[in-house]
Structures are given as structure tokens and as C-alpha cells.
Amino acid sequence: MDNLTEPGLGAIVAERRQLTNLAYRLLGSLAEAEDAVQETYTRWYAMSPQKREAVESPSAWLTTVAGRVCLDVLGSARARRERYVGAWIPEPLPDRTEWGGGRPSDTGADPADRITLDESVSMAFLVVLESMTPAERVAFVLHDVFQYPFADIAEIVGRTPAACRQLASSARRRMRAAKDPSPPVAGQAGLVRDFKEAWEARDIEALVGLLDPDAAMIADGGGKVGTVLRPVEGAERIAQYLIEIAALAPGLTLLERTVNGRPGLVAQHTDVTVTVAAFDVTDTRITRIWAVRNPEKLQAWNAPGGEPKGGAKRSSRT
Structure with missing residues (x-):
């Protein structure tokens, strides 16, 4: 990048953690999540400085683009996973204190440091997400995990807010049918x-x-x-x-x-x-x-x- 002195660059780069958290939950793969986030930033910097300055909320713009990129990846991933040999399980993540290396990041921080380990990344939760359609998964994760309003989700999914509400509702039913992955049992x-x-x-x-x-x-x-x-x-x-x-x-x-x-x-x-x-x-x-x-x-x-x-x-x- 040759825009290191661009005003607001720090705020743009700071969004990477949130975008990586979102993309990993949507895709179940750290490698694919990092690629999706990189593609999002590539599209941001492909715009002219004037167009970037005209974006009212860079954070919302980046989230919208990352969501669309992930939606496209999910669509193609379904076909790839049908050809996958055996069962496909989401990529497991270590705790940041147990991180052993892996792909280098352009920020100098381990990718694991950018993933918040909460109930929405437990393996049980991610496996249920795999049973959803791409649109259900995007609507559910954005609304129920990241608290995005359906009006914003509609721009990502390309459907009406009411339709997105129905997608999230359908996803919740899938969670309940799978006995709704619960917090870890004591002990x-x-x-x-x-x-x-x-x-x-x-x-x-x-x-x-x-x-x-x-x-x-x-x-x-x-x-x-x-x-x-x-x-x-x-x-x-x-x-x-x-x-x-x-x-x-x-x-x-x-x-x-x-x-x-x-x-x-x-x-x-x-x-x-x-x-x-x-x-x-x-x-x-x-x-x-x-x-x-x-x-x-x-x-x-x-x-x-x-x-x-x-x-x-x-x-x-x-």
C-alpha cells in the first residue's frame, strides 16, 4: 500500500480483527477467512481516494463487502465440500497462548490473536452453522452473534429485511434441532x-x-x-x-x-x-x-x- 499517510488509515486497519472474527464464523476456515478479509481490503484500496473519502462509514462498508465476499465463498464451498473426501470439519483454532505459528500476517500479529474465542466458535456451534444455507448462515451470524440490524444485513444478502429476519429465524430452528450448542459443562x-x-x-x-x-x-x-x-x-x-x-x-x-x-x-x-x-x-x-x-x-x-x-x-x- 502506498497510502500509509492517508487520514483514518489506523481506523481502517483496526477493523481487521472484527472482519476476521466475522469471516471465520461465516466460513469455518481461518485460511479462507484471511483471504476474504484481504479481498475486502483490496477492494477498499482499489477505489480512488475521493471515493474512499466519500464513504460515510468505512466500518459499515468493509463489513458489507466482507459479508458479500464470504457469501460468494460459501456458495462455491458447498460444491467443493460435496466433493470432499470424508467428513468436512471446520478448521480448529488454538488458544492464543498455545498458538504455534502458521500463516504470517501482514500486521505482525498471529491470526489467532484476531479471533475471539467465545461460544460462537465452539466446534459444536460451527458444525451446526455448516448445515445452514449460505444466506441463513450470513443472516444468523451477523444478527445473532454480531448484533447487526436486518436492514444492514439485507444489503449484504440482497434480500428484504423481512426475508433476512426469516432466514435468521430458520437458522435458529436448526440450532434448536441440534440441541442448541450449550456453554461448556463444568468439569x-x-x-x-x-x-x-x-x-x-x-x-x-x-x-x-x-x-x-x-x-x-x-x-x-x-x-x-x-x-x-x-x-x-x-x-x-x-x-x-x-x-x-x-x-x-x-x-x-x-x-x-x-x-x-x-x-x-x-x-x-x-x-x-x-x-x-x-x-x-x-x-x-x-x-x-x-x-x-x-x-x-x-x-x-x-x-x-x-x-x-x-x-x-x-x-x-x-
Whole structure:
């Protein structure tokens, strides 16, 4: 950019955090979110200085454009994900204190620092968002998460405010049908720790006892690494599968980490993160496990050439 002395530049750049938060929730991918935000700024600076000065609210302009960019990406993503090998799970995010590197940002700050980890980025919440149409997702996230009025959302979605209200209402029904992802259960960290210890001990009875009888485990390898292509359902089947994995992967190290704002587990092999697991808990049992193994979605958990938190070193992928 050659407009570093432009009045109001600081305010424009300061919007990046809000835009990244919005784009990640809309797209479920940090890489796609960063691309969408970059495209938004590209369009801003493609305008003449006179046109930029004429924009009454740069913040509203940037949000509107980012929303439209994300809406376009969601439309094409649906087709791509239909061709995806196995289940598609949103990209997991570490806590900023556990950030291991990943894509560099043009602001010098880690991208994870620009994502606010609240209930609207829990894996359970993001998975339900994936079941929505692009318009439902945009209307719901903008209104219910970011408190934007339907009149503004209408400009992004290209529909009337009344239609946007209906889209958000439909999205809420989807949330309720999915048992409306709730705040983390007290003691979830302890439950995940018990799960980790039972897995390390290959104690199948203990694992079954920690899992809801109707629990499900969904894995995302993207066709790049081996994993189950369909959900593993039932406490006993999940426990047996995990025991088999432990036998097939000696030397696997399990670490307790924050995954999308909730207690989760990270599996490392030869000091490289190979799996990030997020959990959903009801009462005192684990009901869902989302295991992300696609290496393209684990860049945030492996430093590009240094040492991630926890002392792991990056090695070449196989």
C-alpha cells in the first residue's frame, strides 16, 4: 500500500480483527477467512481516494463487502465440500497462548490473536452453522452473534429485511434441532483429562464409561491422511477404534489443549501435530468427538520453522 499517510488509515486497519472474527464464523476456515478479509481490503484500496473519502462509514462498508465476499465463498464451498473426501470439519483454532505459528500476517500479529474465542466458535456451534444455507448462515451470524440490524444485513444478502429476519429465524430452528450448542459443562477439562488417561492406558472400559452410549466420533482427513470416512457411532465402537489407533501408532503423544475455546486434545507424532480433537459434553459424558487430521487444517498448530508451544518441532509431512 502506498497510502500509509492517508487520514483514518489506523481506523481502517483496526477493523481487521472484527472482519476476521466475522469471516471465520461465516466460513469455518481461518485460511479462507484471511483471504476474504484481504479481498475486502483490496477492494477498499482499489477505489480512488475521493471515493474512499466519500464513504460515510468505512466500518459499515468493509463489513458489507466482507459479508458479500464470504457469501460468494460459501456458495462455491458447498460444491467443493460435496466433493470432499470424508467428513468436512471446520478448521480448529488454538488458544492464543498455545498458538504455534502458521500463516504470517501482514500486521505482525498471529491470526489467532484476531479471533475471539467465545461460544460462537465452539466446534459444536460451527458444525451446526455448516448445515445452514449460505444466506441463513450470513443472516444468523451477523444478527445473532454480531448484533447487526436486518436492514444492514439485507444489503449484504440482497434480500428484504423481512426475508433476512426469516432466514435468521430458520437458522435458529436448526440450532434448536441440534440441541442448541450449550456453554461448556463444568468439569469438562477434567472429563477430557480422564479420557486422555484412559486412552493412554488403553483402558476400554474406562473409555466406554466416559462416553455417552449414543456418542459419535467424526474424523476429517480430507483424503490426505488415513482415517474413517464415516462417523463412528456408539460408545463401545468408539472406544474399540481408539484402542486400535493407539496400537497402530506407537509413540503418539497426547496433549491437553484449548480447541476453539474449550478443553480438547492434540495428538503429536515425532513432535508434529497430527490430530486435533474437539469435544462436546452433556452432563458428565462425552457426546461428540471431532478429530481433525487434514494437515492443511493444522497449520496453526505447527510452527513454520520454529518451536510451537509445548516444544514440538515441525518436520516434513508425509
